[in-house]
Amino acid sequence: MSLTITKPNTSVRFTSRALKFCGAFIVFVFVAAAATRADARSLVKGAQNYKPFAVEHIGKALAGAKELQAAAKAGNVKAAQAAWIKSRKGWEAIEPITGEFFEKLDEAIDAWPDAKQGYHAVEAALFAGKLDEIGAPVEGLVKNLAEFEKQLKAPSFNFSAQGLLNGVTGLAYEIGENKSKGGESPYAHTSHIDMQENVEGIEAVYKLVFEGALKKKDAKLAESIHEKIEDVEKLVQVKNVKQIDQPALNKAGEELAVLLQSAAPKLGLKKPKLGD
Amino acid sequence: MRQPTYQPLRLTAVAACVAGLLMVGLAAASARPITTAEGVLPPGTELYEEQLDQPTELFSFEAAGGKRSYLFNLGDMLFSSPAIFGGVARKAGISCNTCHQQGSGNARLYVPGLSIRPGTFDTTGALFNPNTDNGVFDAVRVPSLRGAKYLAPYTHDGHFPTLRGFIRNAIVNEFAGAEPSPQVLDALEAYVREIAFLPNPKLSPGGRLSAQASEPARRGQMLFVKPFRRAAAMSCASCHRPDGAFVDHQVHDVGSGGWFKTPTLLNANFNAPYFHDGRFDSYGQVVGYFDRHFDLGLSKDEQADLVAYLDAVGDAAEPIRRNTVQAELDEIAAFASVLDTAIAERNKLVIALTVDSVGNEWREPSENFPSHSDTSVSGGLAERRRARGAVSEMVLTLRRIAMAAADDDFDGAARAYADYRREVAVAAANMKVAERWSLFNPAVRKAHFAALQRLADLAK
Secondary structure (H helix, E strand, C coil): CCCCEECEEEEEEEEEHHHHHHHCCCCCCCHHHHHHHHHHHHHHHHHHHHHHHHHHHHHHHHHHHHCCCCCCCCCHHHHHHHHHHHHHHHHCCCHHHHHCCCCCHHHHHCCCCCCCCCHHHHHHHCCCCCHHHHHHHHHHHHHHHHHHHHHHHCCCCCHHHHHHHHHHHHHHHHHCCCCCCCCCCCCCHHHHHHHHHHHHHHHHHHHHHHHHHHHCCHHHHHHHHHHHHHHHHHHHHCCEEEECHHHHHHHHHHHHHHHHHHHHHHHCCCCCCCCC | CCCCCCCCCCHHHHHHHHHCCCCCCHHHCCCCCCCCCCCCCCCCCCCCCCCCEECCCEEHHHHCCCCCHHHHHHHHHHHCCCCCCCCHHHCCCCHHHHHHHHCCCCCCCCCCCCCCCEEECCCCCCCHHHCCCCCCCCCCECCCCCCCCHHHCCCCCCCCCCHHHHHHHHHHHHHHCCCCHHHHHHHHHHHHEEEECCCCCCCCCCCCCCCCCCCHHHHCCCCHCEEEEEEECCCCHHHHHHCCCCCCCEECCCCCCCCCCCEEEEHHHHCCCCCCCCECCHHHHHHHHHHCCCCCCCCHHHHHHHHHHHHHCCCCCEEEEEEEEEHHHHHHCCCCCCCCHHHCCCCCHHHHHHHHHHHHHHHHEEEHCCCCCCCCCCCCCHHHHHHHHHHHHHHHHHHEEEEHCCCCCCCHHHHHHHHHHHHHHHHHHHHHHHHHCCCCCHHHHHHHHHHHHHHHHHCC
């Protein structure tokens, strides 16, 4: 059987073999499209699964900030410091999403080094025992964390898989930055805890959103990412920043970011953009 | 290399004239600590690395119209690589270049417990290598390496006759690094040998003052070669030989507490503090010391003339250059070029060292483009973000090279390197666009560091 299609100045002859090929191609495209839709659904579902994790941790951050406020008003420095650390842990665990999805609030909550607002303005004075200087920044912190929680909890808010991959890749890169001068929270001496929470946050995003879909596409790469996260996790299990093997952490963080980048096309996503 | 010879004290004029020098703003010997108790280094440490104005770097081959070789570039890269050190130095990101900035010294370097004062450092202390701690707090001045190939022997007491021995000692004994390979030593030696003195228009060939020198300096030149009144066979020039880089390759006892080698006077205006232990800040103090110690009988005017002479001899046409995005890019390009050969030779060790070192070099300027969290900086956020993003991509592309090489996939490493070379142009363009909102801009830099200082003040 043959079929000839004639167009102005064009004549294409399809043989039965060509038609078979064409049919197979159409089936392939259909299947691929269906698979892509399935992948997309899987990622959407994963992003939905991640939201409770984020809500839980912003809740911890806000609760800690409120405890901090109460302790400061009561003049209890030790309790205020403990509450700051508790709040900070909740915040650091969701750092993959803070700057990527809530830039303005992130700027207000985690500003550095400007000592006017946010965690670090409170940290510098609080861990020097200056409770009388943290009233306004703590009030601002509580207010901004509450607003963060409100926006995050809104039913209309959904994470995009691309944004989550951007955030988690950026944080994997950032975790390798030089901590030899004390890291992110040098006055509270808790930079190592920041990093531990960061890794927990990376792991949560990866496991809840991407790992399942990636395993179906490239099980070896999925396992490599899993192992690399574990490597980074081991490197930050220290008692203080001084104990960190900075060159090893730098290398492992970069390798994790590279692996996450290489996962993007397999997940039907764009290469993660790095920036902040 | 010449072996050091030992002479008894006598009125070693030498030192007298010499020693010291002064320097630029060293008076402000106040270090500005940037570390906290959380850091790897002691609180109060000032490495003075992140400066916009950098010592000028000049290489001998440039003056001869030559070009960079693979070995030189490898040495240049290693000179800035903490990976050749061990222990605390490696963790703290300290490299040869930390102390010998652009091949010169570091007058502001200060490490509590290891520095007597800014610009000095105890190379045999316990912090960086407990195994070579001599139990004595004996900090010495951080020397400039300009003209090093003419200045044997090495270290203040002249212990090492060769540059190679001096370099190996710094890596293994001072900073607890692993025994360096012959290739690493070859490269570092090749690099250091090329670090040249900066041109000085006040000086003519043979070490004589040129027409550009002042009248007091000319009078000082006469005093410099004038025999000492208590030792007619000696003058300042006996040891600081004008026709020999102002050194005699020997050690002397000039009453400063031991036997120390004659330091060069060339470019010495930028080598303060002076004497082996950095005890003097100025040429005036140095000349005064020798006048008293050797009973030279110099009048105040004569001392001032000698100071003018030292100042003329120790000068340079352009001692400082402003750091810019382009300067950073040029340095990174030179370092990264090592990969041309290393990947072709499948040299996994050099590939890994280069990726680590060049990656660090990219991360440094990246930190000069403040993120959205740095509210002390306004404007150009989109441009800063693009610059940071582009730089991060460079770091990750480099890492791909190392990962491929580690897996013996050298074709993959070559492909990643081709990507890297292609992406450099994009990163460079983004960095230049964002430069005005970066810490390369003095005003932005001032605002950023003022914010850091406010935070530190708040924490007091």
